[in-house]
Amino acid sequence: MHNDFSRRQFLTRLGIGALAATGAAALAACGKGGGAAPTACTDPTGGSKPQRDALKYVDNAADQAKRCDLCVLWVPGDGCGTCKIFNNTAVAPAGTCDSFAKKT
Numbered sequence: 001m002h003n004d005f006s007r008r009q010f011l012t013r014l015g016i017g018a019l020a021a022t023g024a025a026a027l028a029a030c031g032k033g034g035g036a037a038p039t040a041c042t043d044p045t046g047g048s049k050p051q052r053d054a055l056k057y058v059d060n061a062a063d064q065a066k067r068c069d070l071c072v073l074w075v076p077g078d079g080c081g082t083c084k085i086f087n088n089t090a091v092a093p094a095g096t097c098d099s100f101a102k103k104t
Ligand code: SF4
Pocket: 057, 066, 067, 068, 069, 071, 072, 073, 074, 075, 082, 083, 084, 085, 086, 091, 095, 096, 097, 098, 099, 100, 101
């Protein structure tokens, strides 16, 4: 009897933990979790890497006033946006680079 109750408790907690982890991962992937920037905001071809490196692009701006989503070169997207000077490839909303130019 005691073992059945413990097993039920364990399975219930395991299920709740798995649901919480799945939800957090889904929110992070779509950029709506309010936490770290989505990790999928990249250039899969690598074609913009020279520009990204030269302009010191990072996924998480140290200065929140210089985030990509506040930049005139940012184009909003679903989760990620794109950057006009990086061949319109994906950049993180919370990212930044040395060419940041504030939207007016
Ligand atoms: S120019 Fe730099 S700061 Fe502006 S959107 Fe592109 S990567 Fe972000």
